[in-house]
Amino acid sequence: TMPRKRKLLAQLSALQSNTSFPQIDALEKLSTTPGADPSPKSSKYFVIEKKNSPQLQADFFDQPCVSLAKSFLGQILVRKLPDGRELWGRIVETEAYLGGEDEASHSKGGKQTQRNAAMFMKPGTLYVYQIYGIYYCMNVSSQGEGAAVLLRSLEPLQGLDAMRELRRASRKAPTKLLKDWQLCNGPSKLCQAFGIDKAFDQRDLTQDAAIWMVPGQDPPGEQDVVTTTRIGIGDRGEWAQKPLRFYLRGNKFVSVLDKKIEREMAARGHSPCS
Numbered sequence: 001t002m003p004r005k006r007k008l009l010a011q012l013s014a015l016q017s018n019t020s021f022p023q024i025d026a027l028e029k030l031s032t033t034p035g036a037d038p039s040p041k042s043s044k045y046f047v048i049e050k051k052n053s054p055q056l057q058a059d060f061f062d063q064p065c066v067s068l069a070k071s072f073l074g075q076i077l078v079r080k081l082p083d084g085r086e087l088w089g090r091i092v093e094t095e096a097y098l099g100g101e102d103e104a105s106h107s108k109g110g111k112q113t114q115r116n117a118a119m120f121m122k123p124g125t126l127y128v129y130q131i132y133g134i135y136y137c138m139n140v141s142s143q144g145e146g147a148a149v150l151l152r153s154l155e156p157l158q159g160l161d162a163m164r165e166l167r168r169a170s171r172k173a174p175t176k177l178l179k180d181w182q183l184c185n186g187p188s189k190l191c192q193a194f195g196i197d198k199a200f201d202q203r204d205l206t207q208d209a210a211i212w213m214v215p216g217q218d219p220p221g222e223q224d225v226v227t228t229t230r231i232g233i234g235d236r237g238e239w240a241q242k243p244l245r246f247y248l249r250g251n252k253f254v255s256v257l258d259k260k261i262e263r264e265m266a267a268r269g270h271s272p273c274s
Contacts, residue, residue, distance in 0.1 A: 055206070055213065055214055056214065060124075061205065062122075062124075064144060065097070065144050068140070069095065069149040069246050072091045072149060073091055073248055074090065075215060076090050076091070076215070078214060081195060085159055087156075087194055087195075088157040088158035092251045093246070093248070093253075093254045094149050094247075095149065095230045096147075096150075096244040097149070099147040102239055104233040104239050107120070107146025110146060118148075119148045122204075124204055125141040126203045126204075127139040128201040131188065136191040136197055136198065138150075139151070140205060151190060152190075153185045153255045154253065155251060156193070163183045163184070163193035166195050185255045186255045226246065226258060226261055228246075229241055230244050230245045
């Protein structure tokens with residue numbers, strides 16, 4: 001998939017302003033660590049100034065939950081670290097949580113609490129919560145009372161060395177170097193890799209200086225999107241079976257594949273995206 005990686009970087013390059021300048025940062029210099037994954041790392045010359053980037057605006061987020069969950073696929077999440085480095089990741093997997101009637105949603109029954117307040121705020125508001133007392137998950141509010149989309153997996157595009165540092169710092173035991181596909185393939189992993197914690201709860205993706213989204217250059221078609229059931233929601237009756245998880249078919253950065261649905265798609269003549 002080397003050509004595809006180059007294509008994505010070329011597309012992102014097209015988003016740059018003409019006034020961008022080389023970022024001098026030792027950690028972003030192209031270097032190879034012994035035993036590291038040999039796939040290409042982003043260049044220190046690949047930078048973008050936020051003020052000139054075509055950032056996704058409020059009208060993009062202001063759509064129904066399922067529609068937003070699908071629309072997120074292929075878009076790019078950008079995180080600016082305190083030291084100025086930028087992390088870029090393409091959204092490849094999401095889940096929709098519909099609010100009131102949704103038995104698996106934190107806002108089921110329309111109940112608003114201090115914890116889930118962000119789910120009731122304007123579309124594009126981040127809802128960050130903690131699981132197991134240690135991990136974080138990041139959601140984005142949509143249209144609809146208490147509705148939000150969980151970001152499940154990203155395809156890392158820029159700042160992979162910084163993502164590895166952040167993942168390593170958040171894991172207790174020293175472990176072997178993570179491969180590219182392991183950095184953000186799950187909701188808590190992507191929060192670790194992007195340095196997202198409870199401090200990001202209730203932030204506005206259209207206004208924040210540390211986190212925002214820009215449009216992907218190659219939006220997926222309906223045949224590229226796998227629609228299946230959500231993960232890890234436990235016994236929620238019919239809601240456990242509803243097709244509210246969406247991912248880019250054929251993308252190796254997705255957390256969990258639904259082989260059965262993919263076989264059915266193939267039988268109908270849908271070929272996966274590259």
